[in-house]
Amino acid sequence: MDAKEKFAGYLKDKDLRQSQPRDIVVDVFLRTERHVTTQELFQLVQKKNPRIGYATVSRTLKLLTEAGLCRTVDFADGAQRFEHEYGHEHHDHLICTRCGAFVEIYSRKLEIIQDELVRQHGYEQISHKLQIFGICPKCLKKHKS
Amino acid sequence: MDAKEKFAGYLKDKDLRQSQPRDIVVDVFLRTERHVTTQELFQLVQKKNPRIGYATVSRTLKLLTEAGLCRTVDFADGAQRFEHEYGHEHHDHLICTRCGAFVEIYSRKLEIIQDELVRQHGYEQISHKLQIFGICPKCLKKHKS
DNA sequence: ACAGATCATGATAATCATTATCATTACTAT
DNA sequence: ATAGTAATGATAATGATTATCATGATCTGT
Ligand SMILES: [Mn+2]
Ligand SMILES: [Mn+2]
Ligand SMILES: [Zn+2]
Ligand SMILES: [Zn+2]
Numbered sequence: 001m002d003a004k005e006k007f008a009g010y011l012k013d014k015d016l017r018q019s020q021p022r023d024i025v026v027d028v029f030l031r032t033e034r035h036v037t038t039q040e041l042f043q044l045v046q047k048k049n050p051r052i053g054y055a056t057v058s059r060t061l062k063l064l065t066e067a068g069l070c071r072t073v074d075f076a077d078g079a080q081r082f083e084h085e086y087g088h089e090h091h092d093h094l095i096c097t098r099c100g101a102f103v104e105i106y107s108r109k110l111e112i113i114q115d116e117l118v119r120q121h122g123y124e125q126i127s128h129k130l131q132i133f134g135i136c137p138k139c140l141k142k143h144k145s
Numbered sequence: 146m147d148a149k150e151k152f153a154g155y156l157k158d159k160d161l162r163q164s165q166p167r168d169i170v171v172d173v174f175l176r177t178e179r180h181v182t183t184q185e186l187f188q189l190v191q192k193k194n195p196r197i198g199y200a201t202v203s204r205t206l207k208l209l210t211e212a213g214l215c216r217t218v219d220f221a222d223g224a225q226r227f228e229h230e231y232g233h234e235h236h237d238h239l240i241c242t243r244c245g246a247f248v249e250i251y252s253r254k255l256e257i258i259q260d261e262l263v264r265q266h267g268y269e270q271i272s273h274k275l276q277i278f279g280i281c282p283k284c285l286k287k288h289k290s
Numbered sequence: 291a292c293a294g295a296t297c298a299t300g301a302t303a304a305t306c307a308t309t310a311t312c313a314t315t316a317c318t319a320t
Numbered sequence: 321a322t323a324g325t326a327a328t329g330a331t332a333a334t335g336a337t338t339a340t341c342a343t344g345a346t347c348t349g350t
Contacts, residue, residue, distance in 0.1 A: 017317070017326060038307075053329035058308075074219060078337085079307065094268055105262045113255045114277060121248050122282035123239055130275045132259060137267035162346065164298060183336080198300035203337075223308085224336065 003030055003069055003086050010067035021052050025060040029070070030084070035102075037079040074131060075102065092129065096136035105132070148175055148214055148231050155212035166197050170205040174215065175229070180247075182224040219276060220247065237274065241281035250277070 001009075007026055011018050028044050029036070036044070042057045061082055064070035071085040075095055090111075091104040110130075118125045135143070146154075152171055156163050173189045174181070181189070187202045206227055209215035216230040220240050235256075236249040255275075263270045280288070 015326095019316080019327060021328070051329085055309090055329060055331095056327080059327090094263060094266055096268070097271060103266050103268075105266070107258050107262060110255060110258045110262075113252050113258070114275075117250045117252060117255075118239060118277055118279055121239055121250070122285075123241070123248075123277075123279040124285055125277060125279040126242060128275065128277040130259075130273065132263055132268075132270060132273040134263055134268040134270040140267075140269055160297095162297060164345080166299070196300085200300060200302095200338090201298080204298090 003084075006086055007064065007067050007069055010063070016063070021049075021056045022060050022063075024048050024052060025057055026064065026069075029061070029064060029082070033084070035073055035075070035081040035083045037081055039079070041082070071127070074129065075100070076131065076133065092131065094132045094134065096139055097133050098135055098139040101136045101138070148229075151231055152209065152212050152214055155208070161208070166194075166201045167205050167208075169193050169197060170202055171209065171214075174206070174209060174227070178229070180218055180220070180226040180228045182226055184224070186227070216272070219274065220245070221276065221278065237276065239277045239279065241284055242278050243280055243284040246281045246283070 004026065008018060010016075011022075025041070025045055028048060029041060032041075032044065034040070038054070038058050038061060041061065042054050045052050045057055061070065065072065065082070069084070069086045070082050073081045073083055073093060075081055075093070076097075077100070089106065091106040093102050094105050095102040114128055115125065149171065153163060155161075156167075170186070170190055173193060174186060177186075177189065179185070183199070183203050183206060186206065187199050190197050190202055206215065210217065210227070214229070214231045215227050218226045218228055218238060220226055220238070221242075222245070234251065236251040238247050239250050240247040259273055260270065
């Protein structure tokens with residue numbers, strides 16, 4: 001099942017309608033691999049169809065998140081960002097505080113330790129977000145010269 | 146060196162002045178162990194001295210952060226929160242998405258793995274934030290009944 | 291002690307992201 | 321077709337954060 005089918009299934013499940021504006025927003029979102037803000041996605045959508053409003057983009061991003069196609073990430077730059085979730089391995093982010101460059105990181109060990117911590121406290125895990133902030137190699141070079 | 150001395154040292158170092166409003170904000174912040182928003186701290190400060198404005202609270206929180214007395218945490222509830230940093234062991238948070246209850250978590254192993262990941266990518270680490278979201282034991286009970 | 295110079299303050303406004311409202315339009319089912 | 325319901329997009333409301341600026345406080349060098 002591809003991402004679009006999954007979204008269609010979600011809409012049907014919730015008795016929501018599949019509409020042209022929604023299709024376009026979903027399409028544009030799935031076509032970019034960037035970690036977009038609502039504002040950024042809105043601008044991309046506008047290129048396809050300038051009639052589509054900001055509210056629809058925002059609402060559709062919420063639907064995408066609920067449908068499990070999308071998750072929010074926080075780069076500490078003031079706005080929520082959205083990235084693909086479905087069909088992508090879980091990962092976290094290592095972000096340069098100077099230029100914003102980031103890399104996606106993953107460690108199986110790290111995930112296991114987290115699960116243990118959650119269990120120890122009697123919680124039931126839903127999700128987690130790890131952001132590591134630092135200076136990227138490029139910015140380190142610049143600074144040293 | 147206690148927290149207030151450290152802050153005084155920071156002010157001196159940056160050629161900033163020690164003022165009565167700043168002292169009060171710092172004092173109130175240090176006296177609460179809660180993870181406060183600017184708004185919440187402002188309300189606490191108002192009880193001590195209603196003349197102090199929101200802007201001063203906000204600015205002082207920024208200074209406290211730069212001075213290493215305070216760090217921001219994100220509980221995904223729309224506002225920045227501030228907690229003590231100086232004299233406190235580093236920790237992350239496990240947050241209940243239903244009632245907001247949270248516990249502070251720490252794992253030496255987890256920290257080491259993070260350090261490794263950062264090094265592997267040639268970054269220089271500044272800080273990190275891990276938020277785990279889940280359902281707390283209390284909310285789990287309620288839901289099952 | 292005095293006179294700039296500089297900094298801090300607090301009221302207010304500006305900015306920005308997110309969310310709510312609501313009249314209009316589009317779709318669905320009978 | 322018709323009535324009922326959902327979706328849309330323009331706009332406004334909300335809330336957090338940041339910027340502005342006139343005023344007051346503090347410092348520095350004389
Ligand atoms: Mn990513
Ligand atoms: Mn804490
Ligand atoms: Zn960088
Ligand atoms: Zn709970």
